[in-house]
Every structure is written in C-alpha cells, then in structure tokens.
Amino acid sequence: MYSLGMTIITIPVSFMVEKDMSAWMLKPDLTLVTILYSGLLGHVFIMILYCCCLYSKGPFYISIFKPLSIVIAAAASFICLGDDLHLGSVVGGMILLLGFYSVLWGKAKEQESTKCGSENLATSTDSRTPLLRSQEKYVE
Numbered sequence: 001m002y003s004l005g006m007t008i009i010t011i012p013v014s015f016m017v018e019k020d021m022s023a024w025m026l027k028p029d030l031t032l033v034t035i036l037y038s039g040l041l042g043h044v045f046i047m048i049l050y051c052c053c054l055y056s057k058g059p060f061y062i063s064i065f066k067p068l069s070i071v072i073a074a075a076a077s078f079i080c081l082g083d084d085l086h087l088g089s090v091v092g093g094m095i096l097l098l099g100f101y102s103v104l105w106g107k108a109k110e111q112e113s114t115k116c117g118s119e120n121l122a123t124s125t126d127s128r129t130p131l132l133r134s135q136e137k138y139v140e
Contacts, residue, residue: 003043064103067096 018024026032050062071093077083 060107064100068100071096 026035053062053065074085074089074093078085
C-alpha cells in the first residue's frame, strides 16, 4: 500500500517537473539496471528485513531503525562514493546515534525492571486484586 500510494503521488509531480518526454525513455544501460535494482531488489530486501524484525522484536525497533538509515547512507556515501562529509552531517549523525543508543538502553532497562516486577507480583497477594473495581459496591 505504501508503494502504491507513493506511486500515485509521484507520477503527476514527476510529469509536472520533467516536461521533456524524451527524458522518460529508458534505454538498456546503467540507468535501467539502477532503477530495477533499487525498485525491486532494494525495496523487497528492506521489506523482508522489516518483517523479520517485526516478528522477532516488535514494531518499536523498526521505527527506531528508520532514522538510523540516514546515518548509514551518509557513511556509505562517504566510504564508497567519496562524498564530502559536512559538519552538520557528522553532528546530526552523532545525535541520531546517541538517541538510538539511549532508546535501546532505556528499553533494556524497562525489560529488566519488568522481569523483576513480574516475579514480585506473582508472590504478592495484591496480584489477585483487580485494578478496576466495579461501581456497584460503592453505590448506596
């Protein structure tokens, strides 16, 4: 649905921006290979990776990895393509990595405290008391 929605949105915008129809002709060269690779293999690979992570860890981790892909793309373009790194890219990447690490640290602490709390609740007598009591007891 995401890809279909993006396709519907980008088709009219693309035709408004590029009015020369000869630019839309695809020739069997590196451009066509790049389009097929990024459209089919790249998107399919990412969706398979997201589905595996969703199944094993839940939706929280998938939403955390989205901003991290920006840092990975900047690092890959610097290493593989020799692009320049600007100060804003480095500082932004460090802030994203710090946020990523702090969220994972907080999630690990939350799971650790949940495990400790569940052991205490099982032995407690209050674990049998309902959290929400019915209103019928308090009506006179």
